[in-house]
Amino acid sequence: MSEEPILDEAQWVVLDRFNDVTTLLSVGNVPVNGKSPRKTLTETGRRVLLPALVAAMDNKRTIDVVVEHGTTQWSVTAKPIVTPDGTEIIGAYGIYGPTGTPYPPEPLIGAWQWTVDRSGNNVGELSSLWDKNLYALHEYDPGAVSSTKGPVGDWLTKLLPHEDRAQVKTVVDAGLSAANGIHQLLSFGAITRLGTDNPGRKQLALTGTSVPVPGSPGVFHAYGFTREVPSPTRVITSGLNVVNVADFTRAYFELASETAFVAIDCIQSYVFMTSPSWARLGFHPDFEGDLATLSPTTERPNAEAVILAARQGDPASFDPLITTLKTRADDFKAVRIRFSRVDRDVTPSRYLIAAVEEA
Structure with a gap:
C-alpha cells in the first residue's frame, strides 16, 4: 500500500545528494529521513518544485522561476547546498506556491567537511571547515575555535551535551571507517552560545557521508550539512558497524x-x-x-x-x-x-x- 504524499505547498523542502543518490529529508517540519522525493512529494511538488531542486544541484546556483501548471502560476525558489570549499554539491532546499504566497522563514542550513586519517588526525591545512551558516546555527564564534582538529574538534568536545557525545562519536567514527559514500543521518542536541551568560540548546540533524581520498591510503574525506529540527529524528547508519552506546x-x-x-x-x-x-x-x-x-x-x-x-x-x-x-x-x-x-x-x-x- 503506497503512502499518502506529504502536503508540500508553501513548505521548505530539503534534499540531500551523495554519490549521485538524492533523498528527501524533510517537508516543512515533517521529517522524511531518506525517502524518494518522487514517491513522497505531491504531484504538483514533483512537477513544479522537484525540477528546480535538481537544476539547483546540477548547476550549483539558485533557481528563481515562475512555472505554469494547471491553471496556476507557481513561484519557485530552489537553492543548492555546497561544501565549504565549494567542490561538492550535497543537497538543495526550496519552496513553491502560487505567486504572492507568503512563505515561512528560510531554514538555516550549515555545511561542513573534514579530511582525516585512521588515527583521527587532520590531513591538510583546510581539513576541518565549517561554512558561516553552521557557525550561525551553533551560535558559535569562528574566532573561538581552539581545538587542534578545528571546528569539528570543538563540536565533539564542547558543543555537544554529555548525553549525546557517545552516540555522535561512535557514529562519526564508524562512518569514517566505512567510507562507503552512503548518506548517514544523525540527530543530536547542541549547546549554543557557548561561553556566554546565556547558553542555549537546539535539536539538530546531520546528514553526511565519507569516502576514501584517492591516492592517500588510510585517509578519508567526510562532508555533509546540518540543520535545526523541531524534535529528534530517526538515526540511519546504513552499512556501519556502530558501537552500542549502552556499552559505555x-x-x-x-x-x-x-x-x-x-x-x-x-x-x-x-x-x-x-x-x-x-x-x-x-x-x-x-x-x-x-x-x-x-x-x-x-x-x-x-x-x-x-x-x-x-x-x-x-x-x-x-x-x-x-x-x-x-x-x-x-x-x-x-x-x-x-x-x-x-x-x-x-x-x-x-x-x-x-x-x-x-x-
Whole structure:
C-alpha cells in the first residue's frame, strides 16, 4: 500500500545528494529521513518544485522561476547546498506556491567537511571547515575555535551535551571507517552560545557521508550539512558497524571501584541496576528494593526527602545525603550518596542514578 504524499505547498523542502543518490529529508517540519522525493512529494511538488531542486544541484546556483501548471502560476525558489570549499554539491532546499504566497522563514542550513586519517588526525591545512551558516546555527564564534582538529574538534568536545557525545562519536567514527559514500543521518542536541551568560540548546540533524581520498591510503574525506529540527529524528547508519552506546554505561559501571553506582526507578521504588562495586562495598548484589529502606527507620524520612528533592532538581539535593545503609552482613555502613536525574525533561524525574561512597 503506497503512502499518502506529504502536503508540500508553501513548505521548505530539503534534499540531500551523495554519490549521485538524492533523498528527501524533510517537508516543512515533517521529517522524511531518506525517502524518494518522487514517491513522497505531491504531484504538483514533483512537477513544479522537484525540477528546480535538481537544476539547483546540477548547476550549483539558485533557481528563481515562475512555472505554469494547471491553471496556476507557481513561484519557485530552489537553492543548492555546497561544501565549504565549494567542490561538492550535497543537497538543495526550496519552496513553491502560487505567486504572492507568503512563505515561512528560510531554514538555516550549515555545511561542513573534514579530511582525516585512521588515527583521527587532520590531513591538510583546510581539513576541518565549517561554512558561516553552521557557525550561525551553533551560535558559535569562528574566532573561538581552539581545538587542534578545528571546528569539528570543538563540536565533539564542547558543543555537544554529555548525553549525546557517545552516540555522535561512535557514529562519526564508524562512518569514517566505512567510507562507503552512503548518506548517514544523525540527530543530536547542541549547546549554543557557548561561553556566554546565556547558553542555549537546539535539536539538530546531520546528514553526511565519507569516502576514501584517492591516492592517500588510510585517509578519508567526510562532508555533509546540518540543520535545526523541531524534535529528534530517526538515526540511519546504513552499512556501519556502530558501537552500542549502552556499552559505555556498562563499562563505566564496571570500572567503578571506590564508588558504587545505582540506577533507581522512583515510581516503582525499585533499584534495577547496580555496579559491581556495590557488592564490593558489602551490599547485597541482587538488591532490588527501595534504596531508602536500607536506611534505619530513624534516618529513612530524611533519605526519602532527599530523593524527592533530587527528582525535582531541587538545589538542596546537590549536597550529598549522609546516612547508613544495611549491608548483606546485617550491619550498617556509613555512606555518602549523591543523586543525578536521568530524565531531566520530566519533573519529577522517574529515574535517578545514585553514587554511593563510604563516608
